[in-house]
Amino acid sequence: MFSIRTTPPPAAVSRLAARYLTTISSAFGTTTHTLPATPGHYNSKTLSRFTIPIFSSPSTNTKLFSNLPPQTKRTMSSAVAKRLAGKTIVITGASSGIGRSTAFEFARTAPNHGLKLILTARRVDALEQIAKEIRQEVGEGVQVLPVKLDVSQPEEVRGFVGNLPEEWRDIHVLVNNAGLVKGVAQAPSIAEEDINVMFATNVTGLINMTQAILPIFKARGSEGGSGDIVNIGSIAGREPYAGGSIYCATKAAVRSFTDALRKELIATRIRVMEIDPGQVETEFSVVRFYGDKNKADAVYAGVDPLTPDDIAEIVVFVVTRRENVVVADTLVFPSHQAGAGIMHRKST
The missing domain is CATH 3.40.50.720 (NAD(P)-binding Rossmann-like Domain)
Incomplete structure (x- = not known):
């Protein structure tokens, strides 16, 4: 299947999520997802809109995005x-x-x-x-x-x-x-x-x-x-x-x-x-x-x-x-x- 290590610092996880967004979404399908709460680990100015890729394994979703703060819609500065x-x-x-x-x-x-x-x-x-x-x-x-x-x-x-x-x-x-x-x-x-x-x-x-x-x-x-x-x-x-x-x-x-x-x-x-x-x-x-x-x-x-x-x-x-x-x-x-x-x- 597909795995991503969760040991990098939170900022690296955010960057990794953005980097693989297009490739992952084309392979697995995408949907808008409410971002889990852990304030301070995500730069609100990095993405104009974040569409979370949904994997077939729920545990993969949880691990990959555990360091992103809450918000159903993000309107961020490109x-x-x-x-x-x-x-x-x-x-x-x-x-x-x-x-x-x-x-x-x-x-x-x-x-x-x-x-x-x-x-x-x-x-x-x-x-x-x-x-x-x-x-x-x-x-x-x-x-x-x-x-x-x-x-x-x-x-x-x-x-x-x-x-x-x-x-x-x-x-x-x-x-x-x-x-x-x-x-x-x-x-x-x-x-x-x-x-x-x-x-x-x-x-x-x-x-x-x-x-x-x-x-x-x-x-x-x-x-x-x-x-x-x-x-x-x-x-x-x-x-x-x-x-x-x-x-x-x-x-x-x-x-x-x-x-x-x-x-x-x-x-x-x-x-x-x-x-x-x-x-x-x-x-x-x-x-x-x-x-x-x-x-x-x-x-x-x-x-x-x-x-x-x-x-x-x-x-x-x-x-x-x-x-x-x-x-x-x-x-x-x-x-x-x-x-x-x-x-x-x-x-x-």
């Missing part, structure tokens, strides 16, 4: 959660899609570490609902501040930091997610209004938000500054396509700005990162087709697109690397996609 401890994160365009999912992903990753989320969008009612849902899911361990903000309006962005409560101004992470696309018109038939709103939101808005937050980052630490900027770009910024010339141009501008900013901040601890999704199913296509849901649905017919949650996981991943690790450039496709216009569609 390395990732610790890196978010006490941080304040700004997410633009947080009322739906990738922004909304990113808010939930940060909250779920560090639910008990003093995390503060500043969620911005034009639809403040949607933000308030998200804040309510986050509290219901993770409790009061994460604070959420909904802020009405249209990044396409420079005066609103200029007043953003100054209008925050004092205790919310020490910002550590900026996720520039707000963006949109309007229409599929080709030159010379592209509406001037569509051109202006795409550039004002996707480019000028992103740059203005970055300039509003960057002084906070540069004032932190002893190495010229510290903080994270995550820009949500697009495959469109790498591969322009017909019917998307203006949107593609805006995302190419984001890519150039991101790369230049990273070089400008090379002597600091400020990380500048870009995530470029391929096809993601959000309200994106509904907005592109001016609210026509049928046309939007046709975009995803026969394919299995990425979800906002997929991109949110990557946002949280890049932010929670060690400070010396910069995941500078990430291109993300669903499995059916190989380029901006190269997709496999299943026959319906």
Whole structure:
């Protein structure tokens, strides 16, 4: 069968249990187990969640875990959660899609570490609902501040930091997610209004938000500054396509700005990162087709697109690397996609 000596000191037993957790559980099956009481022998910060392997021999269970303290559920600090401890994160365009999912992903990753989320969008009612849902899911361990903000309006962005409560101004992470696309018109038939709103939101808005937050980052630490900027770009910024010339141009501008900013901040601890999704199913296509849901649905017919949650996981991943690790450039496709216009569609 399987045996483990019980003579090592208690700390070694705890480490041994963690080390063999995956192997043992796959061989014998796992279940949640109430941990026996012997205070002081277990480091409560070593595991984020402990699932106890159950052996066919009850005596083996008793011997192996005799030095672990009581608790049916353990919500402990993982390395990732610790890196978010006490941080304040700004997410633009947080009322739906990738922004909304990113808010939930940060909250779920560090639910008990003093995390503060500043969620911005034009639809403040949607933000308030998200804040309510986050509290219901993770409790009061994460604070959420909904802020009405249209990044396409420079005066609103200029007043953003100054209008925050004092205790919310020490910002550590900026996720520039707000963006949109309007229409599929080709030159010379592209509406001037569509051109202006795409550039004002996707480019000028992103740059203005970055300039509003960057002084906070540069004032932190002893190495010229510290903080994270995550820009949500697009495959469109790498591969322009017909019917998307203006949107593609805006995302190419984001890519150039991101790369230049990273070089400008090379002597600091400020990380500048870009995530470029391929096809993601959000309200994106509904907005592109001016609210026509049928046309939007046709975009995803026969394919299995990425979800906002997929991109949110990557946002949280890049932010929670060690400070010396910069995941500078990430291109993300669903499995059916190989380029901006190269997709496999299943026959319906």
